[in-house]
Amino acid sequence: MRFGELFAVTTAGDRILLLFLLVVSSFSIFWINGLTAAGHSAEIVGAAGTRFDRLLSESGEFAVPGPLGVTRIRIEKGALQVVHSDCPAKVCERQGQISRVGQVIVCVPNRVVVSIQGGQSNKFDAITE
Amino acid sequence: MTRSRNSAGTRPDSGSVSARNLSTLVRISVLVAASMALFLFESLIPAPLPWLKPGLANLGTVVTLYLFGARAAMLVAFLRSVLSALVLGTFLNPVFLFSLCGGMAAAAIMGLVKHRWSGVFSAIGISVLGAYAHNLTQLLLASLLFVNKIQALYLMPVMLVSALFSGSLVGIFAHYLVNIAREILPNGSMAPRVSH
Structure with a gap:
């Protein structure tokens, strides 16, 4: 042909x-x-429900412990990526950089969930008057 | 059912009419089986993203559309989705809903475009339109069913660009298959003369 x-x-x-x-x-x-707006901060939820926020404007590297070892997360130039994980499949590492509101990286084996939050990220589940 | 009506038929020529119907029924069944085989084969291929599949199953729908018309194409898409879901064990779950709605929408759009603008597009254009209808229906469903609409939107560019290539590929296959089928089958799609 x-x-x-x-x-x-x-x-x-x-x-x-x-x-x-x-x-x-x-x-x-x-x-x-x-x-989609550029992200403001990242919410990291680790194993056993540990939860903390990091600003995307502050570069740095930190480790989140999980059942299989540590998941190393790096924030650089407003984008976040998993640079190392002790899980077998390394799916989270291959997700690359995320920076936009709503993007997530999930490491199922090591029980780490990272999601990008917007500027007016509400710290409350619901607000009533 | 066709056989019992055939033997009980009063008119002498009713036998050849039902033989023709029977022949069409068999051919459409073969096309359903072929679509199912392609669909199941495709579900075995590891994909980088769960929704990024080449859409080979649409080949069966396009070929049916060209040989037997829009109604038969809808039927093939419907049966392929239901029967494949029964085999895979995904019947009536969200995956099945996506597959069914996508397949039916593709068949409907392709049938409509081929009927309305006959001759404007070849099998390739029709197949690409079907691939887009399939993907956009699934994206629409995802944004309706899932809470986080933004994440469904991220898939859109990837899905649309891949639909262009996979749709063209399926269209090329369909074009040659339809040509071969029309050479083999007398009277194009019609049933062959039955000699008793």
């Missing part, structure tokens, strides 16, 4: 559609980025 043969199969409508969808899909990356 040659490429020329395939190109002959497509109609003009096909080519316009594919080009249009390629442009729209590519631009949706920027649209999503604009839609």
